[in-house]
Structures are given as structure tokens and as C-alpha cells.
Amino acid sequence: METGFTKWIIVVTVVMCCLLELIDTSIVNVALTQMMGNLSATQQEVTWVIASYGIANVIVIPMTGFLAEQFGRKNYYLVSVIIFTLASIACGQSTNIWELVAFRFIQGIGGGALMATSQAILVDTFPPKQLPLGQALFGMGVIIGPTIGPTLGGYIVDNYDWPWIFYVNVPVGILASIFTMLFIRDPERIKNAIPRPLREIDWAGVFLLILGVGSLQLVLEQGETEDWFESLYINSFALLAAIGLIGFVWRELTARQPIVDLRILGRSRNLAVGAVLSFVLGFGMFASVFIFPIFTQRILGFTAAQTGLILLPGALASGFMMPVIGKMLQAGVPQKYMIPTGFLIFFVFTFWMARIISPTAGEEDFFWPLMVRGLGMGLIFLPITTMSLAGLSGKDAGQAAGLTGMIRQLGGSFGVAIVGTYLERSIAQNRIGPLANISLYDTNTVERIQAFTQNFVSRGFPLEQARQQAYAALEGILMKQVSIITYSQVFTMIGLFFVVCLPLVLLIKRARRGEAIDLNAAH
The missing domain is CATH 1.20.1250.20 (MFS general substrate transporter like domains)
Known part of the structure; x- marks a missing residue:
């Protein structure tokens, strides 16, 4: 030391x-x-x-x-x-x-x-x-x-x-x-x-890991761009990912000296539960950071720097909380209570965000919800990490840390991929409902178009061009409202995912008081 x-x-x-x-x-x-x-x-x-x-x-x-x-x-x-x-x-x-x-x-x-x-x-x-x-x-x-x-x-x-x-x-x-x-x-x-x-290195395990995990990450990163399983390209790599991952699991469970020892998941129930919870953590952490900047920049017109500055206080609050949570763990506060508290706090954040987003939302509206997010993330990350590695030592601790790190990263990739796909497709679906109320036979619609047209004419546009601009303005208002509905649904979806995963906490085995975490080999 x-x-x-x-x-x-x-x-x-x-x-x-x-x-x-x-x-x-x-x-x-x-x-x-x-x-x-x-x-x-x-x-x-x-x-x-x-x-x-x-x-x-x-x-x-x-x-x-x-x-x-x-x-x-x-x-x-x-x-x-x-x-x-x-x-x-x-x-x-x-x-x-x-x-x-x-x-x-x-x-x-x-x-x-x-x-x-x-x-x-x-x-x-x-x-x-x-x-x-x-x-x-x-x-x-x-x-x-x-x-x-x-x-x-x-x-x-x-x-x-x-x-x-x-x-x-x-x-x-x-x-x-x-x-x-x-x-x-x-x-x-x-x-x-x-x-x-x-000659004793598990080269087959290395190859299958690269094939399986690399192909899966590629599918998650490129799926939305390639229209997912409508693409032969994505289907091919999805098949390679399945072959690679199944082969990798089989190989690592049977090899004498595996490159990644998956057998430790069977030896430590808390590690197995922690791996799943790490996936959930990665999903929520990366998906929420992904969706918020898209909303503020596309809908509210914020710059990237503005958006980053809005996110910063909540992230700093989470970081500064880490030593406090560490002291709580040292004092014997069980992870089994801290993790569900963090999950529920994160759900409050998503529910709050789903209710406050609007075309007129300002920077000050997001300050407290994002501070709540920071508190929730702090109460989730550290207890999951310490719980997953408790009681492990030597190579087992190193293997466990690598596994949970990979799974957290994959959780983030799944989160971004699912949220991105849901966002793009749901905007198109949600547009159908309001569109039924917009018609040239509807008095309110006609009055709105006429008002827009007069406004553009007063700015010097010819009548026909002003009318086209009016239609475009009405389309812009419609799409903004539809987008806000969709962003609200996305935040709610992320929060519900955390609530659905709460029962996993019941599987956590409480560590014996004073049980140390040997991370001398943790990687």
C-alpha cells in the first residue's frame, strides 16, 4: 500500500x-x-x-x-x-x-x-x-x-x-x-x-470473444443507420455475434486456462446479480446522457456547449457524493438497501423529466431533475461495484472487474441503440394522431394558416410563397409537439425499465460484516 x-x-x-x-x-x-x-x-x-x-x-x-x-x-x-x-x-x-x-x-x-x-x-x-x-x-x-x-x-x-x-x-x-x-x-x-x-494461451477464446462481442457492438452501433434487420449487413453480423458469443461461453466454461473465466459467475451469486445490474446501470447512464442533448439541441435550439453546461452540475454532484457513499459502505450500510433507493431516485428523475419537457423549457427547469439523476447514479454505481467484487480475490477479482466493465459498456450500447430507434420510429407513429385534427376543412387550421400567411406577406413575401411558408410553419409546430410527446415517452420508458429490474435486488446475498474486497488483481 x-x-x-x-x-x-x-x-x-x-x-x-x-x-x-x-x-x-x-x-x-x-x-x-x-x-x-x-x-x-x-x-x-x-x-x-x-x-x-x-x-x-x-x-x-x-x-x-x-x-x-x-x-x-x-x-x-x-x-x-x-x-x-x-x-x-x-x-x-x-x-x-x-x-x-x-x-x-x-x-x-x-x-x-x-x-x-x-x-x-x-x-x-x-x-x-x-x-x-x-x-x-x-x-x-x-x-x-x-x-x-x-x-x-x-x-x-x-x-x-x-x-x-x-x-x-x-x-x-x-x-x-x-x-x-x-x-x-x-x-x-x-x-x-x-x-x-x-502455446498455452486460449487463442480460441480470444478469437471467439473478438468475433462475438465485436460483432454485437457493431450491430448495436450501426443498426439504426442500416435499418436494423431489414439489412443483410446487420443480419450477417447478428448471426456472427450469436455464433461468437455461444462459442465463447462454451469455450470459456470448458477451457483449462480460459482467457475470461466465466465460471466465477457460478461461484459468486452477488457477482452474477451485479453483472445484470451493471447492464441496467449502463443502460440508464448512457441512454439518459444520449437523449437529453438531442432534445435540447433539436427542440430547444441549445448549443452543444450550453447542453454540456446544463448536464455538468448533476454529474459533479454525483462525483462528489461518491466519497460520502463510500463512507456509508464502510459504516456497514448494506448495498441491498442502497441500490433500490438509487433505482427509485433515478425513476423519479425520468418521471420528472417526462413531465417538464416542453417547447418553452429553459436551462433552470432542468437543474434539479439532473441533480436528482446525479444522486441516483451515485447510489447505484458504487454499491453495485463493491457488492459484485466482495469476497473475491486474486485472479477472480480481476476477471470479475473485467466482466462487469464489459457488461456495463454493452448495457450503454443497448440503451443508446434502443432509445435511438424508438425515438425515430415513434415520432413517425405519434404524428398520425395530431395529423387527423389538421385539415383544410377545420376552422382552426384554416385560421392558423391565414394568420401565418398574413405574417409572411407583411414581411415582404409574395402571396404564394407566403402560403407555402405558412404550411411549413404549421408542419414545424406539429413536429415539435410530436417530438415532445415522444421524448416524454422515452424518459418514461427508461424509468420503467429500472422499476422492472428492481426485484433483482432481492437476489443479493448480504456480505458478512467486515468482509473485505480483495482487488489486488482487479482489472
Whole structure:
């Protein structure tokens, strides 16, 4: 265990790296339009900038435990930071869209290791009694990172050019590399471990993991763009995902030295429940951050920077709550009570949002609901993490941390995919109802069109053009109202998903008082 100055330098280093990785999952979203123009890319092509990073992330995360054992955790972490930093420079220097996609994939390979290994290093820095505090500091990065991304990206896009969303990683990456070399050490178990010979590595498991999880992530990232299962392309990768995942599960349950030991799910009921709850957490966390900026920018006309600043206080509140929740866990408050409380608070947030969104909503209307979201996320993340890993040690803890990290990421991908699809399709369906009340035979409709027409004529438009503008204005009002109804339904749907999953908490086995969490190998 480290103490004093060294301990806090390590804390700063790993939280900084964790933030970098998570910020980069969302920072590019606000720059896609600029990228399309500068790189002569179509909207479909530019979505691969997001997809490639996510695919690399979700492949690498479950393998971090094995890779750290094989090469040494410090070495693996240092190489990952360097890969992430160099790939960030390459992304900014890209001259066409496919160069950028390739470098984003490489960046995702480095980034996938940062979050999982940061957790291991951070927790290993604290003595057992302070482990909840270590987890709390890690949780600050996980909750705040995805929210800071759009804020920082919006500011950069508004004031600079898109390559700077990648260049800002460079000084932080250099500093993190130096601190890693100087201050981070391997625990004795990893330091004394003998690497497996290449012939003994579970290459079949590696291949099936890449095939199954990579194909699934691709389907989730590209499904809406390709019209889901109407596309041969999506159907093909869905089939590959099914083959890969089924083969991966079979292989890892039967292999003598699996790359990802799935058997620990059977040895720890809390880990199995925690894996499912991690999926729910990822779903709610990423889906709510995805839908809110779309609403504020499309309907209310906010800039990306404005939207990010609205989200920021709630994310900071969640981050600052983490140490408080860590103290509560240290004091013996059971996770079995904290998790359902967090779920219900998050439901209050979604219900509140569903009721307050309107065409006239302002920034101040969202402050308290988003603060409630931050409170709920804080009460969910840390108890799930500590509950999942309680009682595990050595390699089991490392495997468990990698599994829950991957599942949380997949939960986020499912959330974004489902919400995005529901949003686009429900707007078209919800338009049918109000449209029945709009007719040239309806007095109110005719009066509204005439008022709009006169307004445009008074601005100097010819009569026929003014009439067309009036029809367009009426269509705009209709679509705004329909969109608001749909966004309200989306928030309600997310909240109901959390309520439906509440009974899972009953399966949690309460840890014995004083039971430690050995995360010396957690990745």
C-alpha cells in the first residue's frame, strides 16, 4: 500500500486516465458535422468514428485481467496510455474518414485498458478499510466522464477546429505516462507471476470473444443507420455475434486456462446479480446522457456547449457524493438497501423529466431533475461495484472487474441503440394522431394558416410563397409537439425499465460484516 504524496499522485494519475477514456466515448458526438464537411464523409460513414472506438473498447475490457497478468500491470498500463496518446495525435492528423476510423479503433484498444486497469491500481493503493473510498474515486471518473465529453467537445467545436478534441488528450497522456513510470508499481502477486507460454494461451477464446462481442457492438452501433434487420449487413453480423458469443461461453466454461473465466459467475451469486445490474446501470447512464442533448439541441435550439453546461452540475454532484457513499459502505450500510433507493431516485428523475419537457423549457427547469439523476447514479454505481467484487480475490477479482466493465459498456450500447430507434420510429407513429385534427376543412387550421400567411406577406413575401411558408410553419409546430410527446415517452420508458429490474435486488446475498474486497488483481 502506498502512503502520503505517492498515494495521491497515483490517485490523480489513474482518475485522470479514467476520465480521458470515458470523455472520448462522447466527445466526438458534437463534432461529427464538422468532420463530415472537412473529411468529405457521408453521415453513414462518420458514424464509424463512434462505432470503431466502442467496438475496440468492448473487446479489450474483458481481456485486461489476462493481459496484465501476462505482461505486468504497470507495463500494460503504461503501453495503453502511450497507445491512447499516440492514437489521439494520429486522429487529429487524419486526412480522410477511414484513416480517422482506423486510428479511433487503435485509440479504443488503448482506452479500453485505461478504465479497467485504473480501477485495479486505484483500489490496490488503499488499505482494505479504505477500499470503498478507492472505489468512490474511481466512480467519480465513471459518472463524470461521459457527461464532461459533450461539454468539452461543444466548447472546442464552437471555438476551435475538430482535431483539437483529440489533441487535448496529449498533454494529459504525457503526464500520465511519466507518473506511471515513476510511481506505479505491480503488486507482489503479479510481479512474481510467470507469463504463460504462447502455446498455452486460449487463442480460441480470444478469437471467439473478438468475433462475438465485436460483432454485437457493431450491430448495436450501426443498426439504426442500416435499418436494423431489414439489412443483410446487420443480419450477417447478428448471426456472427450469436455464433461468437455461444462459442465463447462454451469455450470459456470448458477451457483449462480460459482467457475470461466465466465460471466465477457460478461461484459468486452477488457477482452474477451485479453483472445484470451493471447492464441496467449502463443502460440508464448512457441512454439518459444520449437523449437529453438531442432534445435540447433539436427542440430547444441549445448549443452543444450550453447542453454540456446544463448536464455538468448533476454529474459533479454525483462525483462528489461518491466519497460520502463510500463512507456509508464502510459504516456497514448494506448495498441491498442502497441500490433500490438509487433505482427509485433515478425513476423519479425520468418521471420528472417526462413531465417538464416542453417547447418553452429553459436551462433552470432542468437543474434539479439532473441533480436528482446525479444522486441516483451515485447510489447505484458504487454499491453495485463493491457488492459484485466482495469476497473475491486474486485472479477472480480481476476477471470479475473485467466482466462487469464489459457488461456495463454493452448495457450503454443497448440503451443508446434502443432509445435511438424508438425515438425515430415513434415520432413517425405519434404524428398520425395530431395529423387527423389538421385539415383544410377545420376552422382552426384554416385560421392558423391565414394568420401565418398574413405574417409572411407583411414581411415582404409574395402571396404564394407566403402560403407555402405558412404550411411549413404549421408542419414545424406539429413536429415539435410530436417530438415532445415522444421524448416524454422515452424518459418514461427508461424509468420503467429500472422499476422492472428492481426485484433483482432481492437476489443479493448480504456480505458478512467486515468482509473485505480483495482487488489486488482487479482489472
